[in-house]
Amino acid sequence: MNSVILEQPWHFFSPDPSLVNELAAKSSVPPLIAGLLFHRGINTTDAVTSHLTPVLSSLSDPWKMAGMEPAVERLIQAVKRREKITVFGDYDADGVTASTLVCRFLHDLGLAVDVYLPHREHEGYGLNPEAVKKIASTGCSLLITVDCGVSNQEEIALARSLDMDCIVTDHHEPPPALPAALAVLNPKRPDCRFPFKDLAGVGVAFNLIRALRHRLFELGHWKGSVHPNLKEYLDLVAIGTIADMVSLLGDNRILVKAGLEIIESGARPGIAALKVVSSISSGSVSASHVAYRIAPRINAAGRMDHSETAFRLLMERDAGEAARLAAQLEALNRERQAVERRIMAEALKKIRGMPGRDAYVVSDGGWKKGVIGIVASKLMNRLSRPVILLAEDALEAHGSGRSPEGLNIYEALSCCGNHLISFGGHKAAAGLRLPAASVDEFTTAFEQTVASMLRDRDIRPRLMIDATADVSELLAPEFAEIYEQLEPFGHGYPEPLFAIHNFTVKRSAVVGRRHLKLTLGPDAPEDILIPPGELELVGWGHGDKIGLSWDEFEIACIPCFNEWRGRKRLQLKLWDIRQK
Known part of the structure; x- marks a missing residue:
């Protein structure tokens, strides 16, 4: 019904009611809550x-992450030699918060630190050869990637040839062959003993900073003076973790719960200014406040212009300048909302002429690459079918796809790979690039592939x-x-x-x-x-x-x-x- x-x-x-009642009695929680926790896999008294x-002392040991020892040793060397370091990030909220975290910590150590955030429209995701050459020309000797880099074998090799050591910190699925960096930190590496695998990019970066601080403390770097309290960085970790939609369990739950308290305190001027423009009162801050108010405004910078504005806001220590930058993000977010509404209306008009499809591929030459992913997600929820939106230019089409539970869009794209220049993602979301001339052929192939995959499956929402x-x-x-x-x-x-x-x-x-x-x-x-x-x-x-x-x-x-x-x-x- x-x-x-x-x-x-x-x-x-x-x-099982008997198991739930036993958990409720032993854990001193109401049976209603015991049942909720039980079917979510939290089914022992210790787990409850x-x-x-959740306490910070329960976080996983950062030294168990593969590559951590050489990464920290190289950073210790950079601290002693006062080397020039560049942090290369991503343009989304996870990448921006990770970049801010690493840059702020290294800057406070007295190091010369630059940041490079690629332009979403002009450069796309991840390292690119021109960016690597530009970074090398500044005299950088150590390149650190955050929220990207694990698939950039050629660019890392180029960086090494230009006399830069590279530390990669990433959380995306690693390819069979890792880049030849000095260290690659990624909990999803098959050889990684770090027990929690679902960190966001900012979570991986935070573990690098945890380990670096630990080693510097052992070496007596602060010589009795006050050493940095890493809890003060957890507002950044919470925002990046929530924005990147990784699971809020395990280490992420510990980090986010503590980070929300820091956001509530308003200690970081940039985040305090974001709370004002987001109409978040002085009371408690929830994960939904971050997901639906703070994170979209940070993301708006990269979607509509350049993520550097968001980075500058999070780095800013002056309240007045932070308020000015937050106002810029607010304006960009309003512009993003207007563009999103326009694309949604145009896409729906096209879809109405395509009734009864198993999948929808819709393209247009006037759509903005940075916004189509949001619209694809909303259309997928509305239609309960896989949706791909393509932003076309004269030569290529760049797309973003979303799929409902029960259908793996990455698997579907793999079956259509001969029509694509590149693609990546996971079972629920993917990005793709293809020649503009191949859009019609790809559309037919994708729809046929999805129809075949759905033949014995029921993906109707429940x-x-x-x-x-x-x-x-x-x-x-x-x-x-x-x-x-x-x-x-x-x-x-x-x-x-x-x-x-x-x-x-x-x-x-x-x-x-x-x-x-x-x-x-x-x-x-x-x-x-x-x-x-x-x-x-x-x-x-x-x-x-x-x-x-x-x-x-x-x-x-x-x-x-x-x-x-x-x-x-x-x-x-x-x-x-x-x-x-």
């Missing part, structure tokens, strides 16, 4: 404790419900207390979705002209003891549903906290409804 809002069937997780109270809950369970004081410890939520660890069916609607209203607000209470006989109180449920954009007979429906909702004037209280966010 499909639902009313999303028009999707609901699928319920159903872990570590998850609810709403995954974590658990069924009564309002009385959500009103219990211990639920809100423990639920708050489950944050931060994000990619790989989404906000829990509960189905509620035993409730009464005490009050209902339409607020802000189009938003629904229901006040829910428990639905139970009067002789049953239940926690007193009520819960507010907010349905953004669903004011038209105020007249429903709510006793005939189940509600799918996400618990969240609403903070107002220093008071934090549990609230429900409407996600979907279906008839009982």
